[in-house]
Amino acid sequence: MASQEGIIKFYLAFTPGDSLSAGEIAGINRWRGIMLARGLIGQDPKRYDGYGFGNISRRLPPYDAPAGHRRFVISGTQTGHIAVLGPEHYALVTEYDPDHNRVVATGPAKPSSESLTHSGVYDMDDEVRCVIHVHSPEIWHAAAQLGLPTTDVAAICGTPEMAVEVARLFADTDVRARRIFSMGGHEDGIVAFGRTADEAGDTLLAVLDQVRRG
Numbered sequence: 592m593a594s595q596e597g598i599i600k601f602y603l604a605f606t607p608g609d610s611l612s613a614g615e616i617a618g619i620n621r622w623r624g625i626m627l628a629r630g631l632i633g634q635d636p637k638r639y640d641g642y643g644f645g646n647i648s649r650r651l652p653p654y655d656a657p658a659g660h661r662r663f664v665i666s667g668t669q670t671g672h673i674a675v676l677g678p679e680h681y682a683l684v685t686e687y688d689p690d691h692n693r694v695v696a697t698g699p700a701k702p703s704s705e706s707l708t709h710s711g712v713y714d715m716d717d718e719v720r721c722v723i724h725v726h727s728p729e730i731w732h733a734a735a736q737l738g739l740p741t742t743d744v745a746a747i748c749g750t751p752e753m754a755v756e757v758a759r760l761f762a763d764t765d766v767r768a769r770r771i772f773s774m775g776g777h778e779d780g781i782v783a784f785g786r787t788a789d790e791a792g793d794t795l796l797a798v799l800d801q802v803r804r805g
């Protein structure tokens with residue numbers, strides 16, 4: 592499963608376009624830096640066959656857009672090795688259709704291979720403004736002990752099956768209140784989300800602290 596990391600598995604309709612503004616990415620870019628510093632986002636020859644891992648996104652208005660059309664800015668695919676991202680490293684996802692495994696995006700970079708996991712969360716709750724996907728062996732291995740909502744082991748990240756699993760978690764577990772879940776079939780994969788980037792980032796770091804305290 593680790594070898595699947597970073598490879599786009601959906602049909603991508605990508606039109607190169609202008610960079611987003613620095614302001615549109617400032618909040619998530621700050622948190623991306625915090626996650627990178629902690630090894631939760633990045634790229635390491637010793638991890639996941641050297642593929643970049645982890646990604647971050649934020650919703651863009653209009654916030655009353657229907658599912659499938661909830662536009663978001665997401666870090667570009669294979670940017671894990673870059674210390675500080677600029678607007679040129681982010682993509683704008685404008686439409687997505689998990690049933691047909693399809694993503695429509697524009698911008699200066701192609702979107703993360705895990706865009707359909709992010710859109711799956713946005714479709715479940717229109718108050719969510721930020722989604723962060725990290726790789727944390729510590730949280731992932733403690734997920735059962737922590738009682739974290741966990742997607743089925745058969746669901747691979749960034750696929751329609753993962754979007755279905757995310758929907759199941761929102762229907763059957765307390766994930767909406769906890770704002771974090773583990774990806775059972777995606778080694779070390781954790782997703783946190785929130786009404787702000789701070790809420791998503793703080794949720795993730797609080798759980799990591801909890802694991803470390805034992």
Ligand SMILES: [Zn+2]
Pocket residue numbers: 596644645705724725726748777780
């Ligand atoms: Zn991942």
